Amino acid sequence: MNLxxxxxxxxxxxxxxxxxxxxxxxxxxxxxxxxQLLALRQKVHNIDISSHFDKDLNYSGIEILTLCxxxxxxxxxxxxIIDLKQLLKATFGIxxxxxxxxx
Amino acid sequence: MKDIVRxxxxxxxxxxxxxNEQIAKEAHxxxxxxxxxxxxxxxxxxxxxxxxxxxxxxxxEHMLKIFKFINENGGTAYSxxxxxxxxxxxxxxxxxxxxxxxxxxxxxxxxxxVTKCRKVMDYGTENFLQWFIQEQMEEENQFRRILxxxxxxxxxxxxxxxxxxxxxxxx
Numbered sequence: 001m002n003l004x005x006x007x008x009x010x011x012x013x014x015x016x017x018x019x020x021x022x023x024x025x026x027x028x029x030x031x032x033x034x035x036q037l038l039a040l041r042q043k044v045h046n047i048d049i050s051s052h053f054d055k056d057l058n059y060s061g062i063e064i065l066t067l068c069x070x071x072x073x074x075x076x077x078x079x080x081i082i083d084l085k086q087l088l089k090a091t092f093g094i095x096x097x098x099x100x101x102x103x
Numbered sequence: 104m105k106d107i108v109r110x111x112x113x114x115x116x117x118x119x120x121x122x123n124e125q126i127a128k129e130a131h132x133x134x135x136x137x138x139x140x141x142x143x144x145x146x147x148x149x150x151x152x153x154x155x156x157x158x159x160x161x162x163x164e165h166m167l168k169i170f171k172f173i174n175e176n177g178g179t180a181y182s183x184x185x186x187x188x189x190x191x192x193x194x195x196x197x198x199x200x201x202x203x204x205x206x207x208x209x210x211x212x213x214x215x216x217v218t219k220c221r222k223v224m225d226y227g228t229e230n231f232l233q234w235f236i237q238e239q240m241e242e243e244n245q246f247r248r249i250l251x252x253x254x255x256x257x258x259x260x261x262x263x264x265x266x267x268x269x270x271x272x273x274x
Contacts, residue, residue: 002104016105034111038179092116095108102106 005090009083012091023087025074036068041088049085052078112177115225119178121216122169122228127183128212129166132205133159138190139198148195148263150271158202165235172231195263196253203246210239 001022004012013022021032023040032040043065051057063076076084108116140155166183173180192198213235220229252269256262 014104014107016107019105019107019110021107034107034177035179038116042179042181096116098104099106099109102104102109 004094005087007083007087007090009080010087012087014095028072030067030072032068037091040065040067041092044081044084044088047081047085049078049081052081114173114176114178114228115220115223116178118216118219118223118225118228119173121219122173122178123181123183125212125216126166126169126173126180127185128209129162129169130183130185131188132209133162133166134185134188135205136162136202138188139192139202142190142192142198143195146195148267150267151195151198154270155198155202165238172228176227194258195266196250196258199246199249199253203243203250206239206242206246210236210243213239 001013001015004014004021006012009026011024013024014020015022018031021034021037023030023032023037047063048057052061061078063081065074065076066072067074112119114122136155136159140152140159143149143152143155170180189201192201213232217229217232217236220226220232249266249270252266253262256266
């Protein structure tokens with residue numbers, strides 16, 4: 001498996017043999033198809049981080065995300081969401097770079 | 104490392120994001136035209152109402168065209184949420200001006216995606232969007248011609264009725 005990117009909490013991998021991706025959430029490693037990785041990216045992208053600093057918009061400062069058609073459920077705090085946003089942005093950046101170098 | 108992304112998706116991921124934004128814009132346009140059709144219906148402008156019902160359908164077809172393109176090429180299209188639809192207008196002329204502005208915004212948005220396609224060398228999507236560029240030019244021109252009728256004929260009762268009837272004949 002190839003490490004794509006690693007942040008403080010999480011890391012992402014590509015598995016050439018399985019033609020899939022993995023995200024290591026620390027306590028759990030989740031296998032994702034490309035389509036599921038895209039869905040995770042979209043969900044994380046849609047989270048408005050500024051709402052975490054407004055008591056009226058997000059009182060608890062947490063986000064609940066389901067992955068892979070509700071096979072997994074995660075609860076993230078503000079710092080973890082910031083970290084996850086960074087992970088996905090960088091992961092897709094690395095994947096794009098890989099597309100450029102693969103002949 | 105294998106290029107799994109390229110094996111799975113035929114379009115650039117950033118372009119896919121822009122196409123999803125475009126889907127939301129087309130859906131908003133379709134809903135906005137429905138609101139315009141409703142206003143025309145309530146104000147006795149039945150031919151203009153018909154015109155906007157058709158426009159709304161066209162916008163929805165555009166949305167579906169992009170929606171299917173994304174999914175057929177391995178991406179994920181997202182069904183859009185539509186909000187902030189204006190139902191209040193002062194006149195038929197204002198409606199057509201608003202409609203033209205809306206079409207101009209859609210054209211600019213498509214041009215922006217084409218620019219991105221060229222930047223990331225996504226020639227497949229660029230080719231797909233050529234149809235939209237042509238379509239937008241026709242849409243814009245259609246609204247320009249109708250607005251010219253207001254300039255020529257005025258906006259009072261009888262002129263309004265005549266314009267409404269001209270719209271029936273496909274102006």
